[in-house]
Amino acid sequence: MTRDLKQDLQEITSGFADGKIFLIFETNTWNLCWPLIRDFRLVPDTNILVLKPGEENKTIEQVMEVWNVLGSASADRSSLVINIGGGMLTDLGAFAAGTLKRGLACINIPTTLLAMVDASAGGKSGVNFRGLKNEIGVIRQPLHVFLYLPFLRTLDRENLLSGYAEMLKAGLIADRHLWEELKVFDLNGYDEEELERLIWRSIEIKTAVVEEDPEEHGIRKSLNFGHTIGHALESESMHVGHPLAHGYAVAYGMVKEALLSHHKLGLPMAAVDDIRKAITLLYGEPPATLSQSDILLEWMKFDKKNRNNRINFSLIDAIGSCRVDIEASIEEIKEALK
């Protein structure tokens, strides 16, 4: 956690020559976050890229623009790329940096709660392709990830809640105590110190899992709890032009996958109800799409986690305990989506 981003950044960037550091924003973080760090005077204005925001611009075409600008500005293996934004920006920026000249160093500074919790560890990067989320990408550790709580002040409640879902997930798969704390935490007028502590605990969980299984052969898949159905819901909502925030999709996905966990692993119905109630309280009732099982199943078939055309889940057998590589049949999935 970074109390003094200016000092931390100055320390790490002092090893890089003048003109070799590049900042990448998108227009939102440029407008809202750049003013908070402008006085750091990290780089000349010519070394700042401002990209188009949003999932619809998380494209290989925008990556090519980054390659073009960085390449033309003589970025080389002694360069450093600093990505400042939400998950879309850090994913895209890290992929562009990670593939230019077979890999430049990069630092990610997530500016949303979701990006802090979800995208800050693990080294995943990527862009969308053929309408599929993160279809193209690499796994490559950034040099550093800095968290800077003041950036969260730029977020509205929907954005905060979107990130909060990943924290709830961390509790559900690995830490019952964290889940209990998050259930009662007051996100309206939150205490920044307290939120910082909870973010930190969520990141710890994710980092431990990632370090134990960097190549995602086993336990790391537990991070996908709620994501198989959640991603399908997110893709469909994007497809029909009413995009659902990632965290909302994952939250609703966790409710359905909790029910699937009951059927497949015997998760007690009391726990399923506990999860459903807590998530409904925070996120409201799910959209009607969530019960359109035929449509969602079509999306699930494209999931990167599938092997040999079977649909693969990470499910919980208790709150705070996850099991991976659980294959569910079409009928079982339909039952959970009812």
Next chain:
Amino acid sequence: MTRDLKQDLQEITSGFADGKIFLIFETNTWNLCWPLIRDFRLVPDTNILVLKPGEENKTIEQVMEVWNVLGSASADRSSLVINIGGGMLTDLGAFAAGTLKRGLACINIPTTLLAMVDASAGGKSGVNFRGLKNEIGVIRQPLHVFLYLPFLRTLDRENLLSGYAEMLKAGLIADRHLWEELKVFDLNGYDEEELERLIWRSIEIKTAVVEEDPEEHGIRKSLNFGHTIGHALESESMHVGHPLAHGYAVAYGMVKEALLSHHKLGLPMAAVDDIRKAITLLYGEPPATLSQSDILLEWMKFDKKNRNNRINFSLIDAIGSCRVDIEASIEEIKEALK
């Protein structure tokens, strides 16, 4: 080295489900090499991609076509991509596989001498961008690299010589005895067993260097001997529309960098002459471009190996002994290019 490619491939592919193995050729290797292995019956015809050949098609656009075809055919993390071709094809195919869904397994089967010696180890992949060679790429180990000597029978002498330059380089940077053997080896009507032994020794040298320094912080840079000037010559020759084969460019680059080695590291003039004579005998007199130092220097400034705008060389202080990270001034480079 693979004596029985069919058996080796069947062993390794037996772990992959039906329909999940893809072969990638370009039109040349499709015409010349596919007939040699058609009877292996590795995959159904629908799982074969045939790309456009040549450096000019080593583009991100062609990578996007591969992503499209593989993605549409439901390639997933249980899939295997087998790249069959020269360096252009294996570089591009390995990059496409290495970035689709954040990385599918791939096997490279180089079909040219150059690709066998140069591209078979190290896990480098890439495509050209903004007119720069391998500007975009990743470093990622393929599952396997298979060498199959019969593919070399499809090559003409120029193509063979292009690969031979990388073997000469292996001798020059690390093994004087190999250099002496290669100098007297008869490439006209060569003995296949003997060539196989020499290829194998060259690969051993490269593999040892790569394993010692996978991230290219130190000794691995020795593989760049001849390549700083060689790449510039190659880029310029491509730019003016008379592309020089990679190995020829490297061979001429080694002659000039041997002279630079004399100036910077005291490589004896007798060794410089030995190298010049052997290379002229094999490759003929260098093109006039090689003395156009201003033009070549412009290309060198874009070299990925540069740091902080200094031009960086790997040079030899004796035949069989290389030193890396030698920075040369503009004047010193001009002197060597005279």
